[in-house]
Amino acid sequence: MDFSKYTDMAITYTSEYGLKIIAALIIFFIGKLFVKKITKFSKKVMHKAKVDETLAEFLESIIYFLLLIMVILASLNTLGINTTSFLAVFGAASLAIGLALKDSLSNIGAAVLIIIFRPFKVGDVIEAAGTTGTVKDVNLFSTIIEPVDKRIIIVPNSSIIGGNITNFSQRTMRRVEHVFGIGYDDDLKLAKETLMQIIKDDERILEEPAPLVAVGELGDSSVNFTFRAWVKADDYWDVHFDMLEKVKLTFDEKGISIPYPQMDIHTDKTES
DSSP: HHHHHHHHHHHHHHHHHHHHHHHHHHHHHHHHHHHHHHHHHHHHHHTTTOHHHHHHHHHHHHHHHHHHHHHHHHHHHHHOHHHHHHHHHHHHHHHHHHHHHHHHHHHHHHHHHHHHHHHHHHHHHEEEEEEEEEEEEEOSEEEEOOOOOOOEEEEHHHHHHHHHHTTTTSEEEEEEEEEEEOOOOOOHHHHHOOOHHHHHTTBBBOOSSSOOOEEEEEEESSSSEEEEEEGGGHHHHHHHHHHHHHHHHHHHHHHHOOOOOOOOOOOOOOOO
């Protein structure tokens, strides 16, 4: 058997296709490096143009994705693959994948709606899809939310668009609201004056809009006061928790009771 013939063929194919593979890899890796630099540069340009942060992040993802596809096609073309037929196959595959991944595509559509209507932007504190926290990023498929405990929650965009969105950062003020109950035997006027004094003593509570302390309900076991006070948005959580502690301590000092659920058990003694 003439092995030299097969050896020559192997060398020929290796030299021909080996160089193409190496060239394709070089184009891919160098192209990917340039894609990252172009994407980074485009983001800087958008920041200088004061483009909304959410829109800038979204456009950055789109630019990166499109340029990366161009690099991949260029690499395949270097290998001698007909990219025209590849695009046709890619289109057909995209249709099949689109049907299989309709939920993911709905997330992309939801991302477009978020960008167009801008119910929130990166940095806003929102409540959406059962999650409350600061928006860290909005990408093609999901919104990244960071709650106060610094977790990272990835919420699908379709879940956000499909429900109610509460944006706490759209206004400079927020209202702290509590319900405090006292016993029916306690001094109602003293309790009301005490709650108002607690409000007046806290400099973080704004005078306008005016705070409110009023009897909101005559409950089954308590007289319930509605307690409302406006604060700057940044002070909301501090005041929210401080009021709970301050009211409890002050009520204890003044002998005002805060009823709590209790159960009385009566037993009958039977003679043996």
